[in-house]
Amino acid sequence: MNAAPVPNVATIAGVDPSGGAGILADVKTFSALGAYACAVVAALTAQNTKAVTAIHTVPTDFIRQQIDTLFEDVRIDAVKIGMLGTAAVTRSVADGMAKWRPPHIVVDPVMVSKSGDPLLLADAAAMLREALLPLATVVTPNLPEAGVLLESRAPETRKEMQRACEKLREMLPHSSERWVLLKGGHLPGDEALDLLFDGDRMFELSAPRIDTKNTHGTGCTLSSAIAALLPQRPDVAAAVRDAKQYLTRAIDAADRLHVGSGHGPVHHFHRWWS
8 A cells, every 4th residue: 555645735925034933934844744845935034033124025926936836846735825915915825826726725814923023014914804815724813813804803812712713714615614723822821722613613722831932933833734734634623733732842842942032933843853
């Protein structure tokens, strides 16, 4: 019996030179979880663990050329979409995904960096809602991002998270298996609670909150882990559960690294590096 092929997984996102977030974090995550990493660069940033000091957007025609050239040759089993920055880039990426229709698309609506710097222009949020979310297999907002997508304040309680999940799911196609993973890390407490909802079933995914400042790129890492695991797990719920477990262990090992003086990265290769 032949073994299943190694999945090819692509990230479409921005570059963080410090390596904690964006494409570099995505590639590390794919590699750690047994997927072959491909990448389309949608934005460049001047960034470290303390701040984003500049953003350079890649021309939309070149983004489309990257997508088309990659997909013409390489079987892509899943795509993770992260920082896009502008409405024009968001539309270009959405058009590319609508053309090529990869089996799985994970949309991480990156809007603000860990240091608090904005990464998505206001008009891009509307384009994300209109053009990209309807294509997503899984969308992974945190609470502030959910507030922006819903044009309301961020959820502040578990009950408000549940209602936000329901409203976000209404933005996705009703006739197919599409999921919202609402990340509750901004809520206080000893547990980090996420909600996973497909319009019918709502799962609570909880993990102990780890005392570390090194949480740069946690959202990128989680969404990339989901994308890497979707082709390797029997269903979406199993992929998300295993992705959250991987991220929790990567955060737990983050203090073994010493990268920068701000919010350092999680340890993507915690299982292999001594």
